[in-house]
Amino acid sequence: MRAEGARELNLQSPELSLVRPDSFPTYYPPKIINLPLERAIRRIGGSSIERAHAYGSYVSGDAAKDSLMDILLIVRNPWLFYEEAVACRDIKLGTTNNPGFHALWSYKKGSYYLATLDLDGSRQKAKIAVISHDELLKHARGGRPDPEGKGMLYQAGRLHKVALPIIFDDTTPEERSEIDRAVNRARIDGMWLALGSASRYFDFDQLAGIYVNLSYAADKRVEKANKSQTLLVRSYDDYWQMFDPMLRCFEGAGIIRPLTGEPGIYEKRMSLTGEVVRQWLKKSASHAFKVNFFQNIWTMGPLNGALYGLAKLKRAKIGPKS
Secondary structure (H helix, E strand, O other), rough: OOOOOOEEOOOOOHHHHOOOOOOOOOOOOOOOOOOHHHHHHHHHHHHEEEEEEOOOHHHHHHOOOOOEEEEEEEEEHHHHHHHHOOOOOEEEOOOOHHHHHHHHEEEOOOOEEEEEEEEEEEEEEEEEEEHHHHHHHHHHHHHHOOOOOHHHHHHHHHHHHHOOOOEOOOOOOHHHHHHHHHHHHHHHHHHHHHHOOOOOOHHHHHHOOOEEEEHHHHHOOOOOOOHHHHHHHHHHHHHHHHHHHHHHHHHHHOOOOOOOOOOEEEEEOOOOOOOHHHHHHHHHHHHHHHHHHOOHHHHHOOEEEEEEHHHHHHHHHOOOOO
């Protein structure tokens, strides 16, 4: 039996808290076992790094031949991290090598740097994202308006992705729990946004396709055509494993329900409206533009940023490696 239409919600509706970040395990793909890579990362600021993740097209298999490896570093103390980083020749700190300059920026945003890592003789070009533990927790809450959240979907949208394998993890149990809940919070918010853009009746493929595209809609950076669909296809099994426990929680909370007699089809029982989602993505995209062109330039450096942008544009036209 098909009931009345879904209850319409807005970004302040209390129902958005029905599914909690500790309601399901945090899914990561298998850990990357690469000791030369781990050693190279630790040389940058090892004593302050609590966890290192790989992310992006290099992990998902969508990388071009000359793509950079994307690495996310979550650090306990950015002041100590940058004091170590200035002594490491592998990372380019951009505008200035003054550790205080970069540490102060860490209270505003995650920072991005270019690097060439020495993997026991071979060289690997990389883009290093650095964010402090406390800032990660705040930015993960940026997927929807939240008094404790920051950055809208700029960082939260990147945490949506399933291609986030751990390279090494030096967290304490408390730190690990906080990070994993933060990742789940970002993904829950992503699920709400995807539901708001989905039709009343949907299947996994439709919902997952919308979900994977959210971060690109909220940050209109240069990417290859059909980027989000390619990522979903290449990581389909991983997305299924990530989505399944979330969908079960959304079903248990009465947000969605499976249709009787129609396997794999769900019905929305409550949802953000499509217009609410469109306006939020538009606002997030405006924020991302300001971060990319008026903030990141100070940490990556004007020349490094320009060279990175040109190389990315070239890779977007060439496409992935075969």
